[in-house]
Amino acid sequence: MPDAAIELRSTLTCPHCGHQATETMPTNACQFFYDCKGCGMVLKPKPGDCCVFCSYGTVSCPPVQADGKDSCCR
Structure with a gap:
């Protein structure tokens, strides 16, 4: 059965x-920084998260999705 x-x-x-x-996530790496298009602040992952998508996104990053984990990749 396919994942x-x-x-x-x-x-x-x-x-x-x-x-x-809404952004397209990289498939081969975690994204550590993101420049907010609203206020210009540089977003960084929360402690324990691997990327900005896991911290501030509606969907976890592809490596986390592929591993089927609720926590970020390490």
């Missing part, structure tokens, strides 16, 4: 200004 499809788009919500932007 569930990996979702490549996630909506990031800036914790500073609330701006939301």
Whole structure:
């Protein structure tokens, strides 16, 4: 039985200004920084998370989805 499809788009919500932007996630690496298009703040992962998508996105990053984990890749 094939694994569930990996979702490549996630909506990031800036914790500073609330701006939301839907972005395509990289499939081969975690994204450590993201420049908010609303306020210009540089988002960084929360402690214990591997990337900004796991911290601020509606969908976890592809490596986490592929591993079927609720926590971020290490």
